[in-house]
């Protein structure tokens with residue numbers, strides 16, 4: 671009888687709503703003025719990937735070891751190279767990173783022996799197309815160009 675009364679009076683729903691509204695008092699609500707104010711991002715947040723370059727020589731830090739691609743459980747990194755006929759060193763020809771399949775686990779950056787690949791705190795990764803989520807070497811080195819909103 672008590673069980674049915676509880677059901678009839680929707681007591682569980684009312685209890686749930688009480689919790690909801692308790693957290694929605696005007697003092698609890700804050701409006702972030704995004705994008706003019708950047709939200710706080712946790713220090714260890716892993717976001718947009720970046721392929722670092724040497725600021726002095728402007729050359730990539732990547733030594734084309736392929737360890738990041740091998741470490742990735744999603745196989746979404748493709749590192750292309752060719753061998754310099756003179757020095758016999760590998761030269762990076764292309765680097766693609768498919769963000770649409772990335773789970774930002776960080777295994778690739780951990781595997782990189784020279785800190786060439788890094789997951790940054792940039793979080794604006796949206797794209798209108800799937801192809802737009804496949805970042806090439808230029809995009810990874812220069813970063814996405816965010817649209818600036820002005821009042």
Ligand code: SF4
Pocket residue numbers: 741742743744745746747771772773774775776777778779
């Ligand atoms: S963060 Fe994880 S899923 Fe994304 S590319 Fe790196 S290893 Fe792969």
Ligand code: SF4
Pocket residue numbers: 731732733734735736737738739749781782783784785786787
């Ligand atoms: S692990 Fe680092 S150095 Fe090796 S291919 Fe990947 S980004 Fe380049």
